[in-house]
Amino acid sequence: MPENFAHNLKDLKLKATPKRLAILSLLAEELSYASPEEVWRKLRRNFASIGLPTVYRNLEDLANGGLITKVIHPNRQLYYYFCPNSHHHHHFICLSCRKVEDINFCGMEEIEKKVDGTVLSHIVQVNGLCRDCAESHGGTP
Amino acid sequence: MPENFAHNLKDLKLKATPKRLAILSLLAEELSYASPEEVWRKLRRNFASIGLPTVYRNLEDLANGGLITKVIHPNRQLYYYFCPNSHHHHHFICLSCRKVEDINFCGMEEIEKKVDGTVLSHIVQVNGLCRDCAESHGGTP
């Protein structure tokens, strides 16, 4: 499973620009979710000029293409996560350290049958504290 | 199952103010989710002065108390829904007409066991088009 981001982008009809590739590899190195501004700050190390709007747009495009996933956060800000896991699954996110664990379970097949309408998307996300954070500051994010 | 909102509020240690009660009955009459501004516009019919911040604050407090539920919307704006159904369940929301259907299924028990950490909350929501909307404008929200 070689990480061929350029190829992934081409499949999505997105140009493999250096900044897109950098965003992908940057996120791929993280075990936690990141905000657009955090991504932007890191990109500035490698790019003399990089606009925050570019980061927002690219993160959104990459998420729409399914290469990264959005995290729904109680604080209503945007966060994104690169998940190498390619099959359908969901996430447990730590509200404190932002670590993400995969949840390899989704009852959506059962649910879709019962719905009286057309399903376009679904959200399943579990929020909490990872084991480490729960132990170190027992309960409060 | 008499709707005794005043009592519900007291249980939450929230004062049963006329505006809170009005927000609750207003939402309880709807089969669909509403935005803070929409709630505010309707309240203005009955209250000479009612501030938008009051509506925001109350909707948030009522949702935190579990009397109403938040809807996670792709457009990232806030929406709230009053659900008379008291047992744990989730929702199928129509992105077009905003109607809500109950989903009486939640795999969270299974999921919680697998998570390596402390679960604080979870989101399960199915987005799509209700039967009526799917038929009338087949596919686009």
Next chain:
DNA sequence: ATTGTAAATAGAAATGATTTCTTTTTAGAA
């Protein structure tokens, strides 16, 4: 009934994450 007090509210103002706009640059097909 009356009073006292914490909670709730109005109204104005601020906020700030996100988006939009216009111009310039670039990736990649031809």
Next chain:
DNA sequence: TTCTAAAAAGAAATCATTTCTATTTACAAT
């Protein structure tokens, strides 16, 4: 190389949501 649609910069705007302060109110305790 050339061409063209897509991507990006940079500045500016947006606008839903929140914050702030003074005033009012619900309701528990007289």
